[in-house]
Structure formats: structure tokens, C-alpha cells
Amino acid sequence: MNQMRASEIREILKVAVSPEMISLAGGLPAPESFPLAAIATTMAELLASEGASALQYSTTEGDAELRAAIAERLGRRFAIATAPERILVTTGSQQGLDLIGKIFLDPGDVVLCESPTYLGAINAFRCYQPRFVEVATDDDGMELADLARCLAANPGAKLLYAVPDFQNPSGRCWSRERRAGVLALARRYRLAVVEDAPYAELRYSGEPQPPLAALDDDDTVLYLGSFSKVFCPGLRVGWVSGAEAVVEKLVLAKQAVDLHTPSLTQRLIARYLRVHDLDRAIEGIRALYRERRDAMLASLERELPEGVRFTRPAGGLFVWLELPVGCDARELLAACLAERVAFVPGGSFFPNGGHDNTARLNFSAMPPERLAEGVTRLARALRRLQAAAVPSVA
Ligand SMILES: Cc1ncc(COP(=O)(O)O)c(C=O)c1O
Numbered sequence: 001m002n003q004m005r006a007s008e009i010r011e012i013l014k015v016a017v018s019p020e021m022i023s024l025a026g027g028l029p030a031p032e033s034f035p036l037a038a039i040a041t042t043m044a045e046l047l048a049s050e051g052a053s054a055l056q057y058s059t060t061e062g063d064a065e066l067r068a069a070i071a072e073r074l075g076r077r078f079a080i081a082t083a084p085e086r087i088l089v090t091t092g093s094q095q096g097l098d099l100i101g102k103i104f105l106d107p108g109d110v111v112l113c114e115s116p117t118y119l120g121a122i123n124a125f126r127c128y129q130p131r132f133v134e135v136a137t138d139d140d141g142m143e144l145a146d147l148a149r150c151l152a153a154n155p156g157a158k159l160l161y162a163v164p165d166f167q168n169p170s171g172r173c174w175s176r177e178r179r180a181g182v183l184a185l186a187r188r189y190r191l192a193v194v195e196d197a198p199y200a201e202l203r204y205s206g207e208p209q210p211p212l213a214a215l216d217d218d219d220t221v222l223y224l225g226s227f228s229k230v231f232c233p234g235l236r237v238g239w240v241s242g243a244e245a246v247v248e249k250l251v252l253a254k255q256a257v258d259l260h261t262p263s264l265t266q267r268l269i270a271r272y273l274r275v276h277d278l279d280r281a282i283e284g285i286r287a288l289y290r291e292r293r294d295a296m297l298a299s300l301e302r303e304l305p306e307g308v309r310f311t312r313p314a315g316g317l318f319v320w321l322e323l324p325v326g327c328d329a330r331e332l333l334a335a336c337l338a339e340r341v342a343f344v345p346g347g348s349f350f351p352n353g354g355h356d357n358t359a360r361l362n363f364s365a366m367p368p369e370r371l372a373e374g375v376t377r378l379a380r381a382l383r384r385l386q387a388a389a390v391p392s393v394a
Contacts, residue, residue: 003126007119012333012342022374024361025342027168027317030292033285034232035276042272046264054267060255061247062089062239063266069273070225070239077279078200079214080223082241088250091261093198093226093238097124099253100159100194100222100240105130110157112150114142116320116349116358118168118196121161132351133157139311141174144181151189160191164212166199166316169349169360173314176209183215191220192246198226198238201282203315204290219243227269229317230282235265289317295368296361299375305383317364320346323357327385330356335381341374 012025046054061067067084074080090096097120105111105128113121115134122132133154136146141164151157162182164174174182186193195212213223219242226238240250254260272278296319300310307324323329329345336342346358361378363371 003129004123007123007348012344015337015342018340020340021337022341022366022370022377024363024371024374024378025344026365027362028365029229029233029317030285030288030364030366033281033288035272035281038272038276039232039268042275043268045275046267046271050267054264056263058260058263058266060088060251060260062087062261063263063270065274066237066266066270067239069270070241073273073278074213074223074225074241078211080211080241082213082223086241086244086247088240088247088254089261089266090224090238090240090254091258092228092233092236093196093224093240094120094124095254095257095261096222096224096238096240096250097121097194097196098127099250099257101125101128101130102253103246103249104159104192109159110154112147112154112157112160112191113351114162114167114170116169116346116355117161117351118163119349121196122349122351125159125161126351130158134350134352137170137172139172141172141178142182144178144185147182147185151185151191155189157189157191159194160186161194161196162212163196163199165197165209166202166313166318168199168316169318169344169346170320171311171313171316171318172320173203173206173209173316179209179212179215183212183221186220187218193221194224195221196224198224198229199316200225201230202286202289202317204286204293206314213241222246230285231269231272231278235269237261237265237269289364292363292366292368292371293319296363296371296375299372303375303379305379305386308382317362319361319363321359321361323359323382325357327382327389328356329359332359332378332382332385335385336378339377339381341377341381343378 067087071082071084107129109130111130114137136143213221222242309322311320344360347356
């Protein structure tokens with residue numbers, strides 16, 4: 001327990017709830033994208049026709065119809081060769097991360113990850129006391145030369161954790177060449193690869209890249225997916241797809257945690273997928289977020305002072321800022337809260353610390369005008385902070 005820390009994001013979200021505050025801090029999907037009417041009718045039909053079984057205990061592996069639907073979608077949308085028996089339904093993909101930590105990691109084991117990486121994965125794995133080795137990352141993904149260097153220094157490394165599509169927090173998407181290169185190195189060093197892909201369907205521009213799981217020819221990739229960002233996060237339904245022998249172990253670990261993911265939400269999603277067109281609904285979400293991304297990038301271009309760099313993501317929910325070296329994003333956050341705008345300082349996305357001059361901004365959770373106002377406030381706070389830091393010569 002001494003290793004565990006409160007998530008900085010949750011702490012910020014607690015202070016960022018007042019209506020005057022513009023919060024660029026969370027990673028919340030737009031609530032107006034939730035298909036409330038369709039969910040209401042689907043739930044009513046579900047309860048009328050199969051209510052007792054939807055409210056009964058169920059198998060740990062997950063609802064059979066849902067597992068089949070997930071396997072079919074992964075094959076059709078991403079060319080991932082999987083099958084219902086290779087799928088474990090989890091209580092959000094966050095649970096998948098914890099279960100993977102539980103079955104793979106002993107204290108001191110090396111986990112390789114992008115630098116920066118998803119805070120929720122750091123926190124999930126940290127319980128199992130691994131050593132994190134951060135691999136340098138640029139706009140095309142993990143840098144292969146640095147990964148080779150990290151592996152030569154840590155040849156017994158156990159897991160490689162990656163978010164290749166529109167990463168949380170950086171918004172970056174890996175090139176195909178990097179994907180193939182990482183898999184080749186993983187194979188050479190017999191690493192298990194965890195591909196966490198909750199944003200894979202949220203591309204707004206550019207060409208889709210194949211998932212690692214579709215390029216993997218020796219079954220080393222565990223692919224985590226989720227209905228959180230393309231349907232509703234509150235239902236808490238995600239999945240792991242991978243080798244059956246690994247899925248069997250994950251099932252044992254999950255049995256001890258929650259027996260199974262709620263039958264009701266699993267049956268609801270299975271029925272929704274049968275009756276409605278999720279692919280079309282996702283098109284609508286993409287159009288909504290594309291407009292928001294464009295609005296945020298245009299405001300950042302317009303408002304930010306010289307010397308601040310930011311990513312231009314082709315998908316996902318986040319933009320990543322690099323402030324001039326020496327500018328502390330935690331100090332900027334304090335100045336921003338006075339301006340009634342919040343964001344997440346980037347330092348906590350680096351498991352080994354440092355990088356205090358970075359920040360994550362979310363663009364999915366509010367309309368373009370509010371995003372623009374949020375960026376204006378942030379830029380104002382930054383200019384004030386910079387003016388205060390430079391002693392006046394007048
Ligand atoms: C990269 C990544 N993985 C996993 C999760 C957890 O998602 P879920 O709601 O499926 O548990 C998130 C949530 O923000 C995420 O950004």
C-alpha cells in the first residue's frame with residue numbers, strides 16, 4: 001500500500017466541478033454522445049424478454065453473445081484474428097490492466113512503457129511492485145533504437161505496455177514501421193505485449209494503422225478494448241483478447257476479484273449491438289470530436305506564447321503540451337485555477353518522475369466555444385506566470 005498514490009487527475013477533478021470552472025482536466029466522453037433513448041428501449045426490451053437471466057450470476061469469462069460480438073467486431077474492423085474463447089469481458093479495460101499485473105508481475109520485474117504513459121496503467125501495475133523502464137517516444141511512437149537499448153540493459157524484461165492509438169496522455173499514434181519494429185524486438189526478447197486500445201476507433205484524420213494484435217504472428221499481444229469511449233463509460237464493460245492459455249489465467253484472477261462483470265450491462269450491450277448500428281453511432285462521435293479537436297488546436301495556435309509546443313493528434317481525446325523548460329506545470333495549474341480553468345500537469349504520466357514542464361488537455365468534454373475560452377484563460381495564466389518569473393528591467 002505504501003507504493004500507491006492518489007491519482008492526481010481525480011484530485012484535480014474534485015476541485016474542478018464548479019460551474020464557472022472550465023475543466024480541460026478529465027478524459028470524459030461527451031455526455032450528449034450517449035444514446036439515451038436507444039439504451040432506454042433496449043433495457044426495457046431486455047428486462048421484458050430475458051430479465052431474470054440478465055439479473056442472475058453469470059460466467060467469469062463473460063456473456064457468450066457479447067464475446068462473440070466483440071470477436072466479430074475485432075475481425076471486421078481491425079483484422080484481428082480472434083475468437084470468442086480468446087476474449088475475457090472485464091469491468092472496464094482498467095480491470096484488464098490490474099488482472100494482467102496480477103498474473104504477470106512479481107516484485108522487481110521490468111515493465112517497459114512509453115514515456116509518458118497512461119497514469120491508470122502505472123497505478124494498476126505499481127501494486128505489483130515492478131520496475132518501470134520508460135522508452136523514449138516521438139510523434140511516430142516508441143523510438144526503436146531506445147527500445148533496443150532498454151532491452152539490452154534489461155534482457156529479462158517481462159511486459160511491454162503501449163497505447164499505440166491516440167495515446168492518453170500525448171494523443172500520439174504510432175506509425176506502421178514502429179509497430180512492426182516493436183513487435184520484432186518483443187519477439188526477440190520474449191516479451192509479453194499489452195496493447196491498450198480504447199481510442200482505436202476515434203480517428204478524425206489520416207490513415208488507420210493496423211493494431212499490434214493484427215501484425216502479431218506468434219500470439220504475444222494481449223489486446224485491451226473498451227466500450228467506454230465509443231458507447232458509455234458508466235456501464236464499465238471492456239475486454240482482453242489474447243492467447244487462450246493467458247485468458248484462462250486472467251479468468252482465475254478475475255474470479256477472485258468480482259466473479260464476473262455485471263450480467264445486466266453485458267446483456268444490454270450485446271442486445272444493443274444486435275439491434276442498433278454501433279459503427280454509425282461512432283461516426284457521429286467522430287464528427288463531434290473532430291470539430292472539438294480542431295477548435296482546440298486553432299485556439300492553441302492563436303493564443304499560446306512562443307516556446308510552447310503541443311501535439312496535433314489525429315484522434316483520441318487529448319493534446320499534450322510541452323512548456324519551456326523550467327516552467328512548472330503545477331505552478332501553472334495554480335495560476336489557472338485562479339482563472340477558472342483546469343488541466344492535468346504531465347509529471348504524473350512519467351512513472352520515474354520528472355518532466356514537470358508538461359501538461360495534458362482534454363477536448364472531448366465540451367463544445368468548441370468553451371474550449372476556446374478555456375485556452376484563452378490558460379494562455380492568460382501562462383503569460384502572467386512568465387511575466388512574474390522574468391525580473392523587470394524597467
Ligand atoms: C489508455 C487507457 N486505458 C484504459 C482506460 C480505462 O478505460 P475503461 O473505462 O475501459 O476502464 C483509459 C481511460 O481513460 C485509458 O485512457
